[in-house]
Amino acid sequence: MAKMILSLDGMVIRDYSISEERTTIGRKARNDIQIDNLAVSGEHAMIVTILNDSFLEDLGSTNGTLVNGQAIKKHFLQNNGVVEVGKYKLKYISDQPAQGGMADFEKTVVLRAPAKAEAATAAATAGAGNGATVTVIKTGVRDTVVNPDMMRTQGSASPITRTAGVTTQGFTRSAAVQTGGVAATPSASGQAVATGQAMGTVQILSGPSAGKELPLNKPLTTLGKPGVQVAVIAKRPQGFYITHVEGSNFPLVNGKMLDAQAYALHDHDVIELAGVKMEFYLKPGA
Amino acid sequence: MRDLRQALEMTAASHTGMVRPHNEDCVSTVGELGLAVLADGMGGYNAGEVASGIAVTMITDELRRTLTEAPSHLLNGSRHGKEPGISTIVQEVIGKANGFIYQAANSRPQYSGMGTTLVMAVLRDNKVTVAHIGDSRLYRVRGEKMEQVTRDHSLLQEQIDSGMLTKEMAGRSQNKNLVTRAMGIDAKVDADVQILEALEGDVYLLCSDGLNDMVEDDDILLTVNSLRANLTLAANQLVQLANDNGGRDNVSVVLIKVKKAFPANTGWRARMMSWFS
Numbered sequence: 001m002a003k004m005i006l007s008l009d010g011m012v013i014r015d016y017s018i019s020e021e022r023t024t025i026g027r028k029a030r031n032d033i034q035i036d037n038l039a040v041s042g043e044h045a046m047i048v049t050i051l052n053d054s055f056l057e058d059l060g061s062t063n064g065t066l067v068n069g070q071a072i073k074k075h076f077l078q079n080n081g082v083v084e085v086g087k088y089k090l091k092y093i094s095d096q097p098a099q100g101g102m103a104d105f106e107k108t109v110v111l112r113a114p115a116k117a118e119a120a121t122a123a124a125t126a127g128a129g130n131g132a133t134v135t136v137i138k139t140g141v142r143d144t145v146v147n148p149d150m151m152r153t154q155g156s157a158s159p160i161t162r163t164a165g166v167t168t169q170g171f172t173r174s175a176a177v178q179t180g181g182v183a184a185t186p187s188a189s190g191q192a193v194a195t196g197q198a199m200g201t202v203q204i205l206s207g208p209s210a211g212k213e214l215p216l217n218k219p220l221t222t223l224g225k226p227g228v229q230v231a232v233i234a235k236r237p238q239g240f241y242i243t244h245v246e247g248s249n250f251p252l253v254n255g256k257m258l259d260a261q262a263y264a265l266h267d268h269d270v271i272e273l274a275g276v277k278m279e280f281y282l283k284p285g286a
Numbered sequence: 287m288r289d290l291r292q293a294l295e296m297t298a299a300s301h302t303g304m305v306r307p308h309n310e311d312c313v314s315t316v317g318e319l320g321l322a323v324l325a326d327g328m329g330g331y332n333a334g335e336v337a338s339g340i341a342v343t344m345i346t347d348e349l350r351r352t353l354t355e356a357p358s359h360l361l362n363g364s365r366h367g368k369e370p371g372i373s374t375i376v377q378e379v380i381g382k383a384n385g386f387i388y389q390a391a392n393s394r395p396q397y398s399g400m401g402t403t404l405v406m407a408v409l410r411d412n413k414v415t416v417a418h419i420g421d422s423r424l425y426r427v428r429g430e431k432m433e434q435v436t437r438d439h440s441l442l443q444e445q446i447d448s449g450m451l452t453k454e455m456a457g458r459s460q461n462k463n464l465v466t467r468a469m470g471i472d473a474k475v476d477a478d479v480q481i482l483e484a485l486e487g488d489v490y491l492l493c494s495d496g497l498n499d500m501v502e503d504d505d506i507l508l509t510v511n512s513l514r515a516n517l518t519l520a521a522n523q524l525v526q527l528a529n530d531n532g533g534r535d536n537v538s539v540v541l542i543k544v545k546k547a548f549p550a551n552t553g554w555r556a557r558m559m560s561w562f563s
Contacts, residue, residue, distance in 0.1 A: 050451060050455070050459075051459075076455070219505050219508060220509055220513070220523070222512045230515060232519075232523075234526070237530055244516075245519060246515035
């Protein structure tokens with residue numbers, strides 16, 4: 001079962017298990033996690049738990065809710081995520097083992113029709129013991145088809161051990177879209193590079209739009225004239241790469257013609273394309 | 287049967303990704319027939335590859351034969367009432383491949399439990415016939431918009447449909463890999479088949495979940511639209527994006543661009559033309 005550890009100035013006050021579908025946080029006594037401090041709103045935030053996933057939602061509090069230092073309205077909680085409410089901190093600890101079986105777990109699994117109905121009901125009523133039912137789907141049957149009978153028997157027998165093979169949330173694919181994800185995943189570390197990366201920019205040097213700057217803030221930026229000559233600059237974790245897209249002429253970089261392969265751009269490279277010269281340079285990251 | 291390569295451009299890319307030991311996806315395209323098939327296999331050891339391989343090979347071969355040999359009116363079905371239409375043919379071919387995988391899975395212990403998802407497209411007569419099973423997808427890019435044509439057969443999609451999860455929450459859910467339908471699991475399988483009007487300029491994207499789980503829709507659309515002049519580069523770029531974001535699964539994509547209309551050769555004009563060719 002997941003839990004939240006409440007602390008103030010590094011001192012642990014107590015921990016709360018997250019067993020209900022909804023866990024409320026606020027100043028008033030009726031909250032599941034009551035924090036009696038004036039910086040905390042009466043009904044401050046709520047944690048919604050579906051299967052093994054917990055989502056934190058700010059309930060329009062006066063002073064806001066932070067997760068890992070960032071203000072949020074709604075946020076998917078990851079293992080060891082720190083929620084801040086006023087001066088109080090709540091650390092989210094997922095119940096699942098941190099290591100092992102990641103690749104196995106992520107393999108696609110088939111649920112047969114009766115089984116999925118079971119799983120759906122389990123999820124719908126997602127209360128205390130039901131988390132176990134869902135864990136069964138993930139562990140026992142990875143790589144295989146869920147046998148409906150097995151589902152039923154195991155689902156009713158609730159004291160099922162949560163074996164390895166289930167991973168923490170930081171290791172799921174969803175890390176790719178998380179802000180503040182765990183840096184241990186390739187995706188998260190990739191993002192970290194991307195955000196700390198210097199901003200690539202292209203400045204037009206010749207032609208009617210000379211002087212114009214083009215920030216390379218999207219994954220892809222195309223340059224040139226469609227139908228005549230087009231090149232694309234891809235922003236990747238490793239840096240910026242230019243590739244020829246269309247046209248009989250290939251772009252020149254520092255006077256040398258590219259081939260069909262992507263070319264890694266260096267600071268102050270001069271690109272020439274469709275008769276226009278432009279300079280690629282890196283602006284220091286913000 | 288008319289060669290569709292004048293009207294359609296097709297390209298495919300498949301990659302193991304950055305984490306998995308081998309590629310269990312399988313892809314095939316037949317440009318002249320306007321046919322693309324993509325499967326994402328599952329099962330222990332190498333059984334996933336076997337299942338997706340059988341699905342793609344059998345479906346491609348069977349359809350190649352049917353589409354090449356059968357006269358057009360047979361494929362168009364409805365006009366004469368009696369003949370099967372393209373959607374029936376597609377269902378039959380999928381059923382055949384499914385039965386084969388199911389048998390293989392049940393006759394050899396090392397293949398036990400193997401299965402595969404499927405997404406395929408047949409383009410003919412200005413229409414695209416889309417069939418899918420599981421969570422492999424087909425998207426249509428038309429103008430500045432991208433639409434997901436297929437609806438996943440997955441636990442997650444069912445939770446979204448029943449209102450238990452919002453789409454936003456779903457993007458972060460752990461239960462992405464639970465499919466509720468797959469080939470090779472039962473003796474019979476029901477594919478969802480849709481027939482849509484294809485327009486000049488459309489781009490169709492078939493992909494395994496290794497793409498849509500790793501790359502945001504906006505970035506997929508941006509890639510397809512900025513690189514539509516060079517479809518091969520677009521496909522490779524999509525794979526690269528998935529890998530740059532972590533590449534946690536095998537990633538496969540097929541891109542089909544409609545360069546111009548492709549009406550079927552039916553009626554007296556076509557028959558006349560065929561005398562001269």
